[in-house]
Amino acid sequence: MLASDQYLHYAEEEHFCPHCHTRLSCCHTPPFHVGDGLGWGTEVFFICLNDECRLFVNGWKQCEEQYGHTASCRYALLPGEKEGITMMVGSKEAFTGSEVDSEAIKTKNARFQAEQEAMAKLETCVAEKNLAPILTLLLDESADREARNRAGDLLVELHDPACIDPLRNHAFRNTDLEQKVNMAIRAILKANFNKECPQCSEIVKAQAKVCKHCGAEF
Numbered sequence: 089m090l091a092s093d094q095y096l097h098y099a100e101e102e103h104f105c106p107h108c109h110t111r112l113s114c115c116h117t118p119p120f121h122v123g124d125g126l127g128w129g130t131e132v133f134f135i136c137l138n139d140e141c142r143l144f145v146n147g148w149k150q151c152e153e154q155y156g157h158t159a160s161c162r163y164a165l166l167p168g169e170k171e172g173i174t175m176m177v178g179s180k181e182a183f184t185g186s187e188v189d190s191e192a193i194k195t196k197n198a199r200f201q202a203e204q205e206a207m208a209k210l211e212t213c214v215a216e217k218n219l220a221p222i223l224t225l226l227l228d229e230s231a232d233r234e235a236r237n238r239a240g241d242l243l244v245e246l247h248d249p250a251c252i253d254p255l256r257n258h259a260f261r262n263t264d265l266e267q268k269v270n271m272a273i274r275a276i277l278k279a280n281f282n283k284e285c286p287q288c289s290e291i292v293k294a295q296a297k298v299c300k301h302c303g304a305e306f
C-alpha cells in the first residue's frame with residue numbers, strides 16, 4: 089500500500105488525454121491485470137474517463153471488428169511514463185468509482201494530524217491550562233484509546249468548566265470512557281459549587297432549589 093500522501097501526490101498530478109484533452113482521472117489499479125499476468129507494478133494509474141472521448145466512442149466498433157466482442161478502449165497512462173497506453177474496457181462503468189478520493193485522504197490526514205498534535209501536548213496541557221488537546225482526543229472517536237483515557241483522567245486535574253458543553257453534546261461509543269467523563273464533569277461542577285439540573289441538564293448553583301432554566305424543583 090502506498091502511504092496516503094503518496095496517493096495525494098499522484099491524485100494531484102495533471103495529465104491530459106491526447107484524444108479529447110480531458111484531464112485524466114487518477115485511479116486505483118484493479119487487483120488483477122488482464123494483459124500479461126505480471127501485475128500492474130503500480131497502485132495507481134491515470135485514465136481518461138470521458139465518455140465522449142473519441143478513442144472510447146470509436147473503440148466499440150473497432151473492438152467488434154478486430155476481436156469480435158463488445159469492448160472499447162480508454163486512454164491510460166502509468167505513473168512516471170510519458171507514453172500512454174490503450175486500455176481495453178468491457179463496459180462504460182469499468183474503472184469509474186475507483187478514482188483516488190483525494191478529499192477523503194485529506195480529511196483523514198487532517199484528523200490524524202490533529203490527533204498527533206493533541207497527544208504531543210497532552211502531558212503539558214494541565215500546566216498550561218490548555219483544554220484543547222484533551223477535548224480534541226475525547227471528541228475524536230477514532231483517536232488512540234489510551235490517549236483518550238488519559239485525556240479523561242486529566243479533565244478533573246485541569247478543571248475547566250468549558251469542557252462540559254462539548255462533552256455533553258458528544259455521543260461516546262465507549263461506555264467506560266463516557267462514565268469517566270461523566271464523573272469528571274460532576275467533580276468539576278461540584279468544585280465550582282454547581283450541579284446539573286436533572287430535568288434540563290443546564291448548570292445551576294449547587295444550593296438552588298428551583299432550576300432557573302426550566303423551573304424544575306429539587
Ligand SMILES: [Zn+2]
Pocket residue numbers: 105106107108109110136137138141142143163
Ligand atoms: Zn480522452
Ligand SMILES: [Zn+2]
Pocket residue numbers: 285286287288289290299300301302303304
Ligand atoms: Zn432545569
